[in-house]
Amino acid sequence: MRKWVPALLSPLLSALIVGFAHQAVAGEINLKVTIPTLNTAEYHRPYLAIWIENPDQSVEKNLAVWYSQKKTDKGEQSDKWLKDLRQWWRKSGRNQAMPLDGVTGATRPVGEQKLNFIEGKAPLGNLPAGQYNIVVESAREKGGRELVRVPFTWPAQKAVSAKATGQEELGAIVVELKP
Amino acid sequence: MKFIIALLSLVVSVSASIAHAHGTWITSSSTVLSAPQFVTFDAASSSVPFIIDHRPLVIDALSIIAPDSSKVLPVNVMKGELRTVFDAKFEQIGTYRLELLRSGFRANWKDAENKPKRFMGAAEALAKEVPADAKELKVTESISRMENFITVGKPSALKPTGSGLELVAGTHPNDLVVGEPVEFTFLVDGKPTEGVEVEMIRSQTRYRNKLDEKKYKTDKDGKIKVTFEEAGLYWLDADFKDNNVSNKLATERGLAYVLTLEVLPQ
Numbered sequence: 001m002r003k004w005v006p007a008l009l010s011p012l013l014s015a016l017i018v019g020f021a022h023q024a025v026a027g028e029i030n031l032k033v034t035i036p037t038l039n040t041a042e043y044h045r046p047y048l049a050i051w052i053e054n055p056d057q058s059v060e061k062n063l064a065v066w067y068s069q070k071k072t073d074k075g076e077q078s079d080k081w082l083k084d085l086r087q088w089w090r091k092s093g094r095n096q097a098m099p100l101d102g103v104t105g106a107t108r109p110v111g112e113q114k115l116n117f118i119e120g121k122a123p124l125g126n127l128p129a130g131q132y133n134i135v136v137e138s139a140r141e142k143g144g145r146e147l148v149r150v151p152f153t154w155p156a157q158k159a160v161s162a163k164a165t166g167q168e169e170l171g172a173i174v175v176e177l178k179p
Numbered sequence: 180m181k182f183i184i185a186l187l188s189l190v191v192s193v194s195a196s197i198a199h200a201h202g203t204w205i206t207s208s209s210t211v212l213s214a215p216q217f218v219t220f221d222a223a224s225s226s227v228p229f230i231i232d233h234r235p236l237v238i239d240a241l242s243i244i245a246p247d248s249s250k251v252l253p254v255n256v257m258k259g260e261l262r263t264v265f266d267a268k269f270e271q272i273g274t275y276r277l278e279l280l281r282s283g284f285r286a287n288w289k290d291a292e293n294k295p296k297r298f299m300g301a302a303e304a305l306a307k308e309v310p311a312d313a314k315e316l317k318v319t320e321s322i323s324r325m326e327n328f329i330t331v332g333k334p335s336a337l338k339p340t341g342s343g344l345e346l347v348a349g350t351h352p353n354d355l356v357v358g359e360p361v362e363f364t365f366l367v368d369g370k371p372t373e374g375v376e377v378e379m380i381r382s383q384t385r386y387r388n389k390l391d392e393k394k395y396k397t398d399k400d401g402k403i404k405v406t407f408e409e410a411g412l413y414w415l416d417a418d419f420k421d422n423n424v425s426n427k428l429a430t431e432r433g434l435a436y437v438l439t440l441e442v443l444p445q
Contacts, residue, residue, distance in 0.1 A: 079213050079214040080212075080213060080214040080216060081213070082213035082214075083211050083212060083213035086443055086444075087445070089211070089213060090211075090354060090356070090443075093213065094213065094330075094332045094333045094334075095333050147445075
Protein backbone atom coordinates (compact mmCIF):
# COMPACT_ATOMS: atom_id res chain seq x y z
CA MET A 1 0.00 0.00 0.00
CA ARG A 2 2.61 2.50 1.07
CA LYS A 3 4.77 1.67 -1.82
CA TRP A 4 2.34 2.15 -4.70
CA VAL A 5 0.35 5.12 -3.52
CA PRO A 6 3.16 7.67 -3.76
CA ALA A 7 4.30 6.04 -6.99
CA LEU A 8 0.84 6.60 -8.47
CA LEU A 9 0.36 10.02 -6.94
CA SER A 10 3.57 11.67 -8.00
CA PRO A 11 2.90 11.58 -11.77
CA LEU A 12 -0.66 12.69 -11.09
CA LEU A 13 0.56 15.58 -8.99
CA SER A 14 3.18 16.65 -11.46
CA ALA A 15 0.59 16.47 -14.25
CA LEU A 16 -1.65 18.71 -12.21
CA ILE A 17 1.15 21.15 -11.55
CA VAL A 18 2.08 21.28 -15.21
CA GLY A 19 -1.59 21.71 -16.06
CA PHE A 20 -1.93 24.65 -13.72
CA ALA A 21 1.29 26.16 -14.86
CA HIS A 22 -0.02 26.12 -18.40
CA GLN A 23 -3.32 27.60 -17.40
CA ALA A 24 -1.64 30.37 -15.50
CA VAL A 25 0.40 31.54 -18.51
CA ALA A 26 -0.91 30.55 -21.92
CA GLY A 27 1.68 30.13 -24.64
CA GLU A 28 1.50 32.32 -27.69
CA ILE A 29 2.49 32.16 -31.32
CA ASN A 30 2.99 35.47 -33.06
CA LEU A 31 3.44 35.45 -36.79
CA LYS A 32 4.66 38.08 -39.15
CA VAL A 33 3.96 37.20 -42.76
CA THR A 34 5.26 39.56 -45.41
CA ILE A 35 3.39 39.74 -48.70
CA PRO A 36 5.98 41.22 -51.06
CA THR A 37 5.46 44.05 -53.53
CA LEU A 38 5.60 42.56 -56.99
CA ASN A 39 6.19 44.53 -60.12
CA THR A 40 3.54 43.11 -62.41
CA ALA A 41 1.04 44.52 -64.90
CA GLU A 42 -1.96 42.88 -63.26
CA TYR A 43 -1.70 42.24 -59.55
CA HIS A 44 -4.20 40.28 -57.50
CA ARG A 45 -3.81 39.71 -53.79
CA PRO A 46 -2.65 36.17 -53.13
CA TYR A 47 -4.72 33.40 -51.63
CA LEU A 48 -2.83 32.34 -48.54
CA ALA A 49 -3.00 29.45 -46.08
CA ILE A 50 -1.13 29.15 -42.79
CA TRP A 51 -1.11 25.97 -40.78
CA ILE A 52 0.82 23.97 -38.19
CA GLU A 53 2.30 20.83 -39.66
CA ASN A 54 3.41 17.62 -37.94
CA PRO A 55 6.82 16.08 -38.76
CA ASP A 56 5.03 13.63 -41.14
CA GLN A 57 3.62 16.69 -42.98
CA SER A 58 0.05 16.06 -41.87
CA VAL A 59 -1.90 19.14 -40.80
CA GLU A 60 -2.18 19.62 -37.02
CA LYS A 61 -4.05 22.97 -36.99
CA ASN A 62 -5.27 25.41 -39.58
CA LEU A 63 -4.38 28.92 -38.46
CA ALA A 64 -5.52 31.13 -41.33
CA VAL A 65 -6.85 30.91 -44.88
CA TRP A 66 -7.24 34.14 -46.80
CA TYR A 67 -9.27 34.03 -49.99
CA SER A 68 -11.87 36.00 -51.86
CA GLN A 69 -15.32 35.00 -50.72
CA LYS A 70 -17.05 37.13 -53.34
CA LYS A 71 -18.67 35.56 -56.39
CA THR A 72 -16.85 35.87 -59.69
CA ASP A 73 -18.22 37.77 -62.71
CA LYS A 74 -19.68 34.50 -63.97
CA GLY A 75 -21.50 34.01 -60.68
CA GLU A 76 -19.17 31.23 -59.56
CA GLN A 77 -18.09 30.79 -55.97
CA SER A 78 -14.50 31.86 -55.42
CA ASP A 79 -13.97 28.48 -53.79
CA LYS A 80 -13.12 27.53 -57.34
CA TRP A 81 -9.55 28.74 -56.86
CA LEU A 82 -8.91 27.30 -53.39
CA LYS A 83 -7.37 24.21 -55.00
CA ASP A 84 -4.50 26.43 -56.18
CA LEU A 85 -3.29 26.41 -52.58
CA ARG A 86 -2.25 22.94 -53.65
CA GLN A 87 -0.65 21.44 -50.57
CA TRP A 88 -3.15 22.96 -48.19
CA TRP A 89 -6.06 21.87 -50.38
CA ARG A 90 -4.81 18.30 -50.58
CA LYS A 91 -3.89 17.95 -46.93
CA SER A 92 -6.69 19.87 -45.27
CA GLY A 93 -8.94 22.17 -47.30
CA ARG A 94 -10.81 19.58 -49.27
CA ASN A 95 -11.73 17.65 -46.13
CA GLN A 96 -13.90 20.39 -44.71
CA ALA A 97 -16.65 22.80 -45.62
CA MET A 98 -15.59 26.38 -46.29
CA PRO A 99 -15.55 28.90 -44.68
CA LEU A 100 -13.78 27.76 -41.50
CA ASP A 101 -14.87 29.59 -38.40
CA GLY A 102 -12.08 31.75 -36.98
CA VAL A 103 -9.69 30.64 -39.73
CA THR A 104 -10.88 31.89 -43.10
CA GLY A 105 -10.85 35.56 -43.95
CA ALA A 106 -10.49 38.04 -46.78
CA THR A 107 -7.28 38.38 -48.78
CA ARG A 108 -4.76 40.87 -47.42
CA PRO A 109 -2.66 43.57 -49.08
CA VAL A 110 1.07 43.83 -49.64
CA GLY A 111 3.09 44.37 -46.47
CA GLU A 112 3.76 42.74 -43.13
CA GLN A 113 0.69 40.96 -41.78
CA LYS A 114 0.67 40.24 -38.06
CA LEU A 115 -1.19 37.34 -36.51
CA ASN A 116 -1.49 36.32 -32.90
CA PHE A 117 -2.53 32.90 -31.65
CA ILE A 118 -3.09 32.08 -28.00
CA GLU A 119 -2.91 28.65 -26.47
CA GLY A 120 -6.32 27.36 -25.40
CA LYS A 121 -8.12 29.65 -27.80
CA ALA A 122 -9.29 28.80 -31.31
CA PRO A 123 -7.82 28.26 -33.79
CA LEU A 124 -4.63 27.26 -31.92
CA GLY A 125 -6.35 25.50 -29.02
CA ASN A 126 -4.20 22.96 -27.22
CA LEU A 127 -1.11 21.92 -29.05
CA PRO A 128 0.63 18.79 -27.67
CA ALA A 129 4.34 19.23 -26.92
CA GLY A 130 6.51 18.39 -29.91
CA GLN A 131 8.24 19.39 -33.11
CA TYR A 132 6.21 21.27 -35.71
CA ASN A 133 6.45 23.51 -38.75
CA ILE A 134 4.56 26.67 -39.44
CA VAL A 135 3.70 26.42 -43.12
CA VAL A 136 2.71 29.40 -45.25
CA GLU A 137 1.45 28.72 -48.77
CA SER A 138 0.65 31.49 -51.21
CA ALA A 139 -1.00 31.30 -54.65
CA ARG A 140 -1.73 34.32 -56.81
CA GLU A 141 -4.07 34.70 -59.79
CA LYS A 142 -1.97 35.12 -62.95
CA GLY A 143 1.04 34.70 -60.72
CA GLY A 144 3.06 32.06 -58.94
CA ARG A 145 2.82 29.84 -55.93
CA GLU A 146 5.21 29.39 -53.02
CA LEU A 147 5.38 27.42 -49.81
CA VAL A 148 7.63 28.29 -46.86
CA ARG A 149 8.21 26.20 -43.73
CA VAL A 150 9.50 27.45 -40.36
CA PRO A 151 10.31 24.71 -37.81
CA PHE A 152 9.57 25.22 -34.12
CA THR A 153 9.37 23.30 -30.83
CA TRP A 154 6.31 23.54 -28.62
CA PRO A 155 5.95 24.63 -25.91
CA ALA A 156 8.67 27.29 -25.83
CA GLN A 157 10.77 27.35 -22.64
CA LYS A 158 11.55 31.03 -23.20
CA ALA A 159 10.65 33.63 -25.80
CA VAL A 160 12.21 32.52 -29.09
CA SER A 161 11.94 33.54 -32.68
CA ALA A 162 12.58 31.77 -35.98
CA LYS A 163 12.57 33.10 -39.50
CA ALA A 164 12.45 31.94 -43.10
CA THR A 165 12.13 33.94 -46.29
CA GLY A 166 10.35 33.12 -49.51
CA GLN A 167 11.99 33.64 -52.88
CA GLU A 168 9.16 34.87 -55.09
CA GLU A 169 5.66 35.04 -53.72
CA LEU A 170 6.41 35.39 -50.02
CA GLY A 171 8.71 37.68 -48.04
CA ALA A 172 9.95 37.13 -44.49
CA ILE A 173 8.00 34.73 -42.29
CA VAL A 174 8.80 35.32 -38.62
CA VAL A 175 7.56 32.97 -35.93
CA GLU A 176 7.76 34.26 -32.34
CA LEU A 177 6.93 31.92 -29.50
CA LYS A 178 6.11 32.92 -25.95
CA PRO A 179 6.08 30.34 -23.17
CA MET B 180 -22.35 4.29 -100.24
CA LYS B 181 -21.58 7.15 -97.94
CA PHE B 182 -23.01 5.13 -95.11
CA ILE B 183 -20.84 2.15 -95.97
CA ILE B 184 -17.72 4.31 -96.00
CA ALA B 185 -18.70 5.84 -92.67
CA LEU B 186 -19.33 2.36 -91.27
CA LEU B 187 -16.05 1.09 -92.62
CA SER B 188 -14.07 3.94 -91.16
CA LEU B 189 -15.77 3.37 -87.81
CA VAL B 190 -14.83 -0.32 -87.87
CA VAL B 191 -11.28 0.55 -88.85
CA SER B 192 -10.90 3.18 -86.15
CA VAL B 193 -12.42 0.99 -83.43
CA SER B 194 -10.40 -2.04 -84.40
CA ALA B 195 -7.24 0.01 -84.80
CA SER B 196 -7.61 1.36 -81.30
CA ILE B 197 -8.27 -2.11 -79.90
CA ALA B 198 -5.31 -3.58 -81.73
CA HIS B 199 -2.98 -0.75 -80.75
CA ALA B 200 -4.18 0.40 -77.36
CA HIS B 201 -1.09 2.56 -77.52
CA GLY B 202 -1.86 6.11 -78.27
CA THR B 203 -5.49 6.45 -77.20
CA TRP B 204 -6.13 8.94 -74.47
CA ILE B 205 -8.50 11.43 -72.87
CA THR B 206 -7.22 14.56 -71.17
CA SER B 207 -9.17 16.96 -68.96
CA SER B 208 -8.84 20.69 -68.33
CA SER B 209 -8.74 19.92 -64.58
CA THR B 210 -8.54 16.87 -62.35
CA VAL B 211 -8.77 18.50 -58.90
CA LEU B 212 -11.64 20.92 -58.24
CA SER B 213 -12.53 22.92 -55.14
CA ALA B 214 -16.01 23.90 -56.38
CA PRO B 215 -18.62 22.36 -58.73
CA GLN B 216 -17.96 23.34 -62.34
CA PHE B 217 -17.57 22.29 -65.95
CA VAL B 218 -14.49 20.47 -67.16
CA THR B 219 -13.63 20.10 -70.84
CA PHE B 220 -12.02 17.04 -72.41
CA ASP B 221 -9.99 16.08 -75.48
CA ALA B 222 -10.10 12.48 -76.69
CA ALA B 223 -7.93 11.11 -79.47
CA SER B 224 -5.68 8.37 -80.71
CA SER B 225 -2.26 9.56 -81.71
CA SER B 226 1.31 8.50 -82.35
CA VAL B 227 2.52 9.90 -79.03
CA PRO B 228 0.30 10.49 -75.98
CA PHE B 229 -1.40 13.88 -75.76
CA ILE B 230 -0.05 15.12 -79.11
CA ILE B 231 -3.06 15.67 -81.37
CA ASP B 232 -1.86 14.28 -84.70
CA HIS B 233 -4.02 11.37 -85.86
CA ARG B 234 -7.70 10.60 -85.24
CA PRO B 235 -10.58 11.58 -82.98
CA LEU B 236 -11.61 8.98 -80.42
CA VAL B 237 -15.08 7.45 -80.71
CA ILE B 238 -16.65 8.08 -77.31
CA ASP B 239 -20.05 6.39 -77.80
CA ALA B 240 -19.14 3.82 -75.14
CA LEU B 241 -17.95 6.44 -72.62
CA SER B 242 -19.53 6.51 -69.15
CA ILE B 243 -19.04 9.30 -66.64
CA ILE B 244 -19.88 7.82 -63.26
CA ALA B 245 -20.59 10.19 -60.35
CA PRO B 246 -19.62 9.46 -56.71
CA ASP B 247 -23.22 8.31 -56.05
CA SER B 248 -22.98 5.91 -59.07
CA SER B 249 -25.38 7.96 -61.19
CA LYS B 250 -24.23 8.84 -64.70
CA VAL B 251 -23.39 12.24 -66.13
CA LEU B 252 -23.87 12.78 -69.85
CA PRO B 253 -21.17 14.53 -71.85
CA VAL B 254 -22.37 17.74 -73.54
CA ASN B 255 -21.09 19.86 -76.44
CA VAL B 256 -19.64 16.77 -78.08
CA MET B 257 -17.64 17.71 -81.17
CA LYS B 258 -15.90 15.17 -83.30
CA GLY B 259 -13.13 16.96 -85.15
CA GLU B 260 -10.68 15.66 -87.71
CA LEU B 261 -8.00 15.07 -85.10
CA ARG B 262 -9.74 14.90 -81.79
CA THR B 263 -13.10 14.59 -80.04
CA VAL B 264 -14.09 17.32 -77.59
CA PHE B 265 -16.74 17.17 -74.87
CA ASP B 266 -17.67 18.92 -71.65
CA ALA B 267 -19.21 17.59 -68.46
CA LYS B 268 -20.42 19.26 -65.29
CA PHE B 269 -19.11 17.95 -61.98
CA GLU B 270 -21.40 18.84 -59.09
CA GLN B 271 -21.12 16.18 -56.41
CA ILE B 272 -18.38 16.04 -53.79
CA GLY B 273 -16.13 13.06 -54.41
CA THR B 274 -14.46 11.29 -57.31
CA TYR B 275 -15.97 10.83 -60.77
CA ARG B 276 -14.79 7.95 -62.95
CA LEU B 277 -14.72 8.27 -66.72
CA GLU B 278 -14.54 4.87 -68.32
CA LEU B 279 -14.41 3.85 -71.92
CA LEU B 280 -14.80 0.08 -72.23
CA ARG B 281 -14.30 -1.75 -75.46
CA SER B 282 -14.21 -5.40 -76.39
CA GLY B 283 -14.24 -7.50 -79.50
CA PHE B 284 -12.78 -10.41 -81.42
CA ARG B 285 -10.24 -10.62 -84.17
CA ALA B 286 -10.14 -13.73 -86.35
CA ASN B 287 -7.70 -14.76 -89.08
CA TRP B 288 -8.16 -17.91 -91.20
CA LYS B 289 -7.89 -19.36 -94.69
CA ASP B 290 -10.92 -20.35 -96.73
CA ALA B 291 -11.40 -23.44 -98.96
CA GLU B 292 -9.26 -21.81 -101.68
CA ASN B 293 -6.50 -20.96 -99.17
CA LYS B 294 -7.29 -17.26 -99.36
CA PRO B 295 -6.54 -15.37 -96.12
CA LYS B 296 -9.67 -14.03 -94.43
CA ARG B 297 -10.17 -11.93 -91.38
CA PHE B 298 -12.89 -10.64 -89.15
CA MET B 299 -13.16 -8.03 -86.40
CA GLY B 300 -16.22 -7.47 -84.28
CA ALA B 301 -18.54 -8.76 -81.59
CA ALA B 302 -19.05 -12.37 -80.51
CA GLU B 303 -22.46 -12.86 -82.21
CA ALA B 304 -21.08 -11.79 -85.58
CA LEU B 305 -17.95 -13.90 -85.08
CA ALA B 306 -19.93 -17.15 -85.03
CA LYS B 307 -21.76 -16.15 -88.22
CA GLU B 308 -18.76 -14.87 -90.14
CA VAL B 309 -16.26 -17.63 -89.47
CA PRO B 310 -17.15 -20.71 -91.54
CA ALA B 311 -17.10 -24.12 -89.91
CA ASP B 312 -14.38 -25.29 -92.34
CA ALA B 313 -12.04 -22.34 -91.69
CA LYS B 314 -8.39 -23.43 -91.87
CA GLU B 315 -5.61 -22.20 -89.58
CA LEU B 316 -8.16 -20.28 -87.57
CA LYS B 317 -6.79 -17.97 -84.88
CA VAL B 318 -9.21 -15.94 -82.82
CA THR B 319 -8.13 -13.35 -80.24
CA GLU B 320 -10.40 -11.59 -77.79
CA SER B 321 -9.59 -7.97 -76.87
CA ILE B 322 -10.85 -6.11 -73.84
CA SER B 323 -9.74 -2.58 -73.07
CA ARG B 324 -10.55 -0.09 -70.37
CA MET B 325 -9.61 3.55 -70.45
CA GLU B 326 -10.07 5.70 -67.34
CA ASN B 327 -9.83 9.28 -66.12
CA PHE B 328 -10.61 10.54 -62.63
CA ILE B 329 -11.93 13.95 -61.59
CA THR B 330 -12.37 14.91 -57.93
CA VAL B 331 -14.47 17.68 -56.44
CA GLY B 332 -13.49 18.38 -52.82
CA LYS B 333 -12.65 15.26 -50.83
CA PRO B 334 -11.73 12.24 -52.96
CA SER B 335 -13.90 9.15 -52.57
CA ALA B 336 -12.72 5.53 -52.56
CA LEU B 337 -12.59 3.76 -55.92
CA LYS B 338 -13.81 0.19 -56.26
CA PRO B 339 -12.62 -2.10 -59.03
CA THR B 340 -15.35 -3.82 -61.07
CA GLY B 341 -13.65 -7.24 -61.03
CA SER B 342 -13.64 -7.61 -64.78
CA GLY B 343 -10.76 -7.27 -67.24
CA LEU B 344 -7.53 -5.39 -66.46
CA GLU B 345 -7.85 -2.73 -63.78
CA LEU B 346 -5.68 -0.59 -61.54
CA VAL B 347 -5.93 -0.04 -57.79
CA ALA B 348 -3.82 2.93 -56.72
CA GLY B 349 -2.27 3.00 -53.23
CA THR B 350 -2.50 6.78 -53.39
CA HIS B 351 -5.72 8.21 -54.85
CA PRO B 352 -5.10 8.95 -58.56
CA ASN B 353 -6.09 12.61 -58.01
CA ASP B 354 -3.60 12.93 -55.17
CA LEU B 355 -0.23 12.42 -56.84
CA VAL B 356 2.72 14.65 -56.03
CA VAL B 357 6.31 14.70 -57.27
CA GLY B 358 8.69 12.70 -55.07
CA GLU B 359 6.09 10.71 -53.14
CA PRO B 360 6.28 6.99 -53.97
CA VAL B 361 3.04 5.38 -55.16
CA GLU B 362 2.09 1.72 -55.32
CA PHE B 363 -0.13 0.56 -58.16
CA THR B 364 -1.75 -2.87 -58.06
CA PHE B 365 -3.02 -4.38 -61.29
CA LEU B 366 -5.96 -6.74 -61.20
CA VAL B 367 -7.04 -9.22 -63.86
CA ASP B 368 -10.70 -10.12 -63.32
CA GLY B 369 -10.35 -8.78 -59.79
CA LYS B 370 -7.17 -10.70 -58.84
CA PRO B 371 -3.73 -9.07 -58.36
CA THR B 372 -1.67 -10.44 -61.24
CA GLU B 373 2.05 -10.87 -61.87
CA GLY B 374 3.61 -10.01 -65.19
CA VAL B 375 1.39 -7.11 -66.30
CA GLU B 376 3.48 -4.85 -68.52
CA VAL B 377 3.12 -1.18 -67.71
CA GLU B 378 4.44 1.83 -69.59
CA MET B 379 4.30 5.47 -68.59
CA ILE B 380 5.04 8.54 -70.68
CA ARG B 381 5.03 12.12 -69.42
CA SER B 382 3.33 14.81 -71.49
CA GLN B 383 5.09 17.49 -73.57
CA THR B 384 7.15 15.00 -75.57
CA ARG B 385 7.37 17.51 -78.42
CA TYR B 386 9.57 19.76 -76.31
CA ARG B 387 12.21 17.19 -75.46
CA ASN B 388 14.33 14.86 -77.51
CA LYS B 389 13.81 11.65 -75.58
CA LEU B 390 10.43 9.96 -75.27
CA ASP B 391 11.62 9.01 -71.77
CA GLU B 392 9.09 6.21 -71.34
CA LYS B 393 9.25 4.23 -68.10
CA LYS B 394 8.55 0.50 -68.20
CA TYR B 395 7.48 -1.71 -65.34
CA LYS B 396 6.31 -5.28 -64.79
CA THR B 397 4.08 -6.22 -61.87
CA ASP B 398 5.57 -8.46 -59.14
CA LYS B 399 3.95 -11.57 -57.66
CA ASP B 400 1.49 -9.39 -55.74
CA GLY B 401 0.51 -7.55 -58.91
CA LYS B 402 2.30 -4.39 -57.77
CA ILE B 403 4.62 -1.81 -59.23
CA LYS B 404 6.20 1.06 -57.29
CA VAL B 405 6.49 4.42 -58.97
CA THR B 406 8.03 7.73 -57.91
CA PHE B 407 7.18 10.60 -60.23
CA GLU B 408 10.25 12.76 -60.72
CA GLU B 409 8.53 15.56 -62.57
CA ALA B 410 5.13 17.21 -62.44
CA GLY B 411 2.90 16.88 -65.47
CA LEU B 412 0.35 14.74 -67.18
CA TYR B 413 1.24 11.07 -67.44
CA TRP B 414 -0.14 8.46 -69.82
CA LEU B 415 -0.20 5.03 -68.23
CA ASP B 416 -0.73 1.98 -70.43
CA ALA B 417 -0.89 -1.59 -69.13
CA ASP B 418 -1.16 -4.78 -71.15
CA PHE B 419 -1.61 -8.44 -70.32
CA LYS B 420 -2.32 -11.62 -72.26
CA ASP B 421 -3.99 -14.77 -71.02
CA ASN B 422 -6.43 -17.38 -72.31
CA ASN B 423 -9.50 -16.78 -70.17
CA VAL B 424 -11.60 -16.19 -73.25
CA SER B 425 -15.37 -15.71 -73.22
CA ASN B 426 -15.92 -17.47 -76.57
CA LYS B 427 -14.80 -21.02 -77.33
CA LEU B 428 -13.50 -20.04 -80.79
CA ALA B 429 -10.92 -17.71 -79.24
CA THR B 430 -7.60 -18.99 -77.91
CA GLU B 431 -6.05 -15.84 -76.51
CA ARG B 432 -7.27 -12.79 -74.65
CA GLY B 433 -5.51 -9.41 -74.83
CA LEU B 434 -6.27 -7.02 -71.99
CA ALA B 435 -5.41 -3.33 -72.06
CA TYR B 436 -5.78 -0.52 -69.54
CA VAL B 437 -5.10 3.18 -70.12
CA LEU B 438 -5.17 5.94 -67.50
CA THR B 439 -4.30 9.63 -67.61
CA LEU B 440 -2.68 10.87 -64.40
CA GLU B 441 -1.90 14.38 -63.28
CA VAL B 442 1.10 14.83 -60.97
CA LEU B 443 1.46 18.15 -59.14
CA PRO B 444 4.64 19.79 -57.84
CA GLN B 445 5.44 19.77 -54.11
